[in-house]
Every structure is written in C-alpha cells, then in structure tokens.
Amino acid sequence: MSTTTIEISTSNKTQFLHETLAGLQSEPKFMLSKYFYDATGDRIFQQIMEMEEYYLTNAEMEILQNQSAQLSQAISADGTAFDLIELGAGDATKSIHLLKSLLDAKMEFSYFPIDISEHVISDLEENLPKKLPSLDITGLNGDYFDMLQKAAELSHRRKVVLFMGANIGNMTVADAESFCLSLKQLLSPNDLVIIGFDLKKNPQQILAAYNDKGGITRSFNLNLLRRINKELDGDFNIDQFEHYASYDPASGACKSYLISLQNQIVNIGRQVIHFSENEYIHMEISQKYSLEDINKLAAKTGFKPLQSFFDQKHYFVDAIWRVD
Ligand SMILES: C[S@@+](CC[C@H](N)C(=O)[O-])C[C@H]1O[C@@H](n2cnc3c(N)ncnc32)[C@H](O)[C@@H]1O
Known part of the structure; x- marks a missing residue:
C-alpha cells in the first residue's frame, strides 16, 4: 500500500x-x-x-453495489495490469464497491482519484486505506485535465478512466464532445472509460x-x-x-x-x-441523455460502446467504452 x-x-x-x-x-x-x-x-x-428527491445517487449506488463484479470482469477481461483513474472522485462511496471487487479478484492496479477539492483528496487518502488496506492510492488534487496529464505521466500501464456521478452532465453536449475528444488524446487503443449518465425521464x-x-x-x-x-x-x-x-x-x-x-x-x-x-x-x-445520445457521443469522439450497466428502474447508466 x-x-x-x-x-x-x-x-x-x-x-x-x-x-x-x-x-x-x-x-x-x-x-x-x-x-x-x-x-x-x-x-x-x-x-x-x-x-x-435526488434519485441519481441511489440509482448509481445500486449499479455499483449489485454489479461491481461484472464491471470488474469487464475491466479486467484481458488480464493485464492497469491504472484506475477516477475523475471527480468525491467521497468514493460508490467507487469503493468497484475497488473492493477489483481487489477481491486480485487484480493488479493502482488507483488515482482526481478531484478539484483539496478536502476530498486528503479525506480519501486518509480514509480509503483504512477500509481497503491493500489499495495502492495516489491522490491528485486539481482540475480534470491538468491532473489527467499528471496521471498519464505517472502511469505506464493500460488505463481505465472512471467518470461517475453524472459529472459529464455538468457540461453542455458540445463541451462533453470536446471533453471526450481530449480524453481520447490522452489514452491509447484498448484503454477503457466508464461514464455515468443520468437518463432522460419524467x-x-x-x-x-x-x-x-x-x-x-x-x-x-x-x-x-x-x-x-x-x-x-x-x-x-x-x-x-x-x-x-x-x-x-x-x-x-x-x-x-x-x-x-x-x-x-x-x-x-x-x-x-x-x-x-x-x-x-x-x-x-x-x-440528461438518452441511450441514443450516449452512443452518438461515443461514436463522434472515437470510442466504441462495450457494455451498459443500468439500475433496475433504468434511471441511470454506467457505460463502458473502449478507445476505438
Ligand atoms: C457531483 S460530485 C460526484 C462525486 C462522485 N464521482 C460520485 O459519483 O459520487 C462531483 C465531484 O467532482 C469534483 N469536480 C467538479 N469539477 C471538477 C473539475 N473540473 N476537476 C476536478 N474535479 C472536479 C467535485 O469536487 C466533486 O467532488
């Protein structure tokens, strides 16, 4: 650790x-x-x-609680070591389920949570190792792309980028396209991204x-x-x-x-x-996105959708894309 x-x-x-x-x-x-x-x-x-009223957290939490083993399998399908980079990690109360599944499956990986909040990063570094003692964690405090560049310098393995909590929704569709295009520039073929989208609903x-x-x-x-x-x-x-x-x-x-x-x-x-x-x-x-909007975004920005993980009510989706 x-x-x-x-x-x-x-x-x-x-x-x-x-x-x-x-x-x-x-x-x-x-x-x-x-x-x-x-x-x-x-x-x-x-x-x-x-x-x-804030259905988003419960919906995505349900996906992580119930389907982390499947997510973990999809991430580690090719069996190679990787680095898990989480953008806007927050308190990691959802991603901790995935981290646990990956550790249980004895996957070789390091975790790089990125967050603009200094308080979030120091909190994660202090508390996550208490819950997951074998986790190799390097916190990166700053803006997504500055820190992604840092992470890309530090990481020499396959990359899996986690962007949950519908954070991508805090961008206009045009900005999300530019964001995904820039993200792709920092990645290599076969790297993965997992993005949480809040779906259009009532x-x-x-x-x-x-x-x-x-x-x-x-x-x-x-x-x-x-x-x-x-x-x-x-x-x-x-x-x-x-x-x-x-x-x-x-x-x-x-x-x-x-x-x-x-x-x-x-x-x-x-x-x-x-x-x-x-x-x-x-x-x-x-x-908010429809599945069609999500697939269009992937196709436009050079990613291939691999799998979608939904909560039971289909309020939310965590989509896995591979760099095409
Ligand atoms: C909506 S919360 C989601 C947290 C977590 N991903 C989840 O799903 O529960 C957004 C998090 O992203 C961080 N954040 C927002 N904009 C950011 C940026 N431009 N660069 C880095 N972190 C950012 C915030 O500090 C916050 O912790």
Missing part, C-alpha cells in the same frame, strides 16, 4: 478569481460549477446525495431533484457566493439572490440559476459588478 498526494496549489486562487470575474463580466453572467466544492460545498453535496422527477423542498440545492448554489465573499474579498448580500431551476425535456438540459432580487452592486476585490433586478447568473447545467 502507498499513499501520495500531488497538489497544484500555486495558482488555484488566482484562477478562481480570474474565472469568477470573467463569468460575472460576461453577458449573460455565469459561474463555473467546479467552484461549488469547497469544504462547505462538499458537505452540502453530501446532503444533496442523501435527499429523497421531467417533474428531474426538476424535483434540482429544486428540493428542503432548499438544500438552494444552499449549495448560494454557498458559492459565500465562498467568493470569503476567499476573493467579495460582498455578495446572499439574501438578495434566489435559486431557480428549470428542465427542458426537448434538449435534456436541466439548468440552475441565481436571480438577483434587486438592482445591486457587488464588489469582488477591486472589481465592481452590477446586477439588475431579475438578472440571472447561470450556475450549473445537468444534462
């Missing part, structure tokens, strides 16, 4: 500032959802995963997951304003912004916004941002 953390710490804050100002100086205004995850954001996201059910009665998603979104106040010397008046979510069944895009409740001025460091009453900040997209 070994544990190592590699951190890209130097310019994190500067990048957070530049990307936040660029988003708020755009027309329309937007924020990047990767910045939701400070320690408080991580904690609120745990609560989201436990919400009755619009009311989808909307409820992003507009819960208890207001947890609301606090998750507003927490980013609090984070900006704390880390970037901002003065957002949190009470003057309201959470709004919408789902468009035609495009499959579920979007969340913060709406300014009045004409107001917000200072971030020395920059001044003007908001009109009812102006929105686009906070996050959660794109």
Whole structure:
C-alpha cells in the first residue's frame, strides 16, 4: 500500500478569481460549477446525495453495489495490469464497491482519484486505506485535465478512466464532445472509460431533484457566493439572490440559476459588478441523455460502446467504452 498526494496549489486562487470575474463580466453572467466544492460545498453535496428527491445517487449506488463484479470482469477481461483513474472522485462511496471487487479478484492496479477539492483528496487518502488496506492510492488534487496529464505521466500501464456521478452532465453536449475528444488524446487503443449518465425521464422527477423542498440545492448554489465573499474579498448580500431551476425535456438540459432580487452592486476585490433586478447568473447545467445520445457521443469522439450497466428502474447508466 502507498499513499501520495500531488497538489497544484500555486495558482488555484488566482484562477478562481480570474474565472469568477470573467463569468460575472460576461453577458449573460455565469459561474463555473467546479467552484461549488469547497469544504462547505462538499458537505452540502453530501446532503444533496442523501435527499429523497435526488434519485441519481441511489440509482448509481445500486449499479455499483449489485454489479461491481461484472464491471470488474469487464475491466479486467484481458488480464493485464492497469491504472484506475477516477475523475471527480468525491467521497468514493460508490467507487469503493468497484475497488473492493477489483481487489477481491486480485487484480493488479493502482488507483488515482482526481478531484478539484483539496478536502476530498486528503479525506480519501486518509480514509480509503483504512477500509481497503491493500489499495495502492495516489491522490491528485486539481482540475480534470491538468491532473489527467499528471496521471498519464505517472502511469505506464493500460488505463481505465472512471467518470461517475453524472459529472459529464455538468457540461453542455458540445463541451462533453470536446471533453471526450481530449480524453481520447490522452489514452491509447484498448484503454477503457466508464461514464455515468443520468437518463432522460419524467421531467417533474428531474426538476424535483434540482429544486428540493428542503432548499438544500438552494444552499449549495448560494454557498458559492459565500465562498467568493470569503476567499476573493467579495460582498455578495446572499439574501438578495434566489435559486431557480428549470428542465427542458426537448434538449435534456436541466439548468440552475441565481436571480438577483434587486438592482445591486457587488464588489469582488477591486472589481465592481452590477446586477439588475431579475438578472440571472447561470450556475450549473445537468444534462440528461438518452441511450441514443450516449452512443452518438461515443461514436463522434472515437470510442466504441462495450457494455451498459443500468439500475433496475433504468434511471441511470454506467457505460463502458473502449478507445476505438
Ligand atoms: C457531483 S460530485 C460526484 C462525486 C462522485 N464521482 C460520485 O459519483 O459520487 C462531483 C465531484 O467532482 C469534483 N469536480 C467538479 N469539477 C471538477 C473539475 N473540473 N476537476 C476536478 N474535479 C472536479 C467535485 O469536487 C466533486 O467532488
């Protein structure tokens, strides 16, 4: 067992500032959802995963709990050693089932969880080895592609990239295409990716997951304003912004916004941002896919779909693709 953390710490804050100002100086205004995850954001996201309305976690958890042995077989079909790189690993409560199956099957592999949240990576490195003592883990703290490049430098074996939790849905379809194309550039023929997609379903059910009665998603979104106040010397008046979510069944895009409740001025460091009453900040997209959309995405970006793993209700799919 070994544990190592590699951190890209130097310019994190500067990048957070530049990307936040660029988003708020755009027309329309937007924020990047990767910045939701400070320690408080991580904690609120745990609560989201436990919400009755947030069907995604239970659906994917069911796949991992019940079908990890089959997933593990598909990954290790050719019997060669590999490295398992997980993008946006979070607390790994789902992937731990797969890790356990792979260890039980005596597969030779190292685990590289990647996450932008420093808190997530240190937590994983401290706690996963307690649960899985034989796991070889190297945590990578930073943005997906910076850390994927790091992982590609460290790994000289076949690669299996795990991208669960419908994180791919936090990109527009066009961005998901660019993402998969860039991912393919870093991989070699026969490397695998396993991607979790939230499937298109009843619009009311989808909307409820992003507009819960208890207001947890609301606090998750507003927490980013609090984070900006704390880390970037901002003065957002949190009470003057309201959470709004919408789902468009035609495009499959579920979007969340913060709406300014009045004409107001917000200072971030020395920059001044003007908001009109009812102006929105686009906070996050959660794109939903059909199986046809998923296969199209694979074909367009140079992957061959191998197998699909569904939960019983077919709310969610973990799709295995091979580099074509
Ligand atoms: C929705 S959670 C999913 C966690 C886990 N994969 C699961 O299925 O439960 C998203 C995770 O991805 C991380 N993340 C989001 N954007 C990222 C980025 N651009 N680079 C690296 N990690 C990112 C977040 O910090 C968070 O832990």
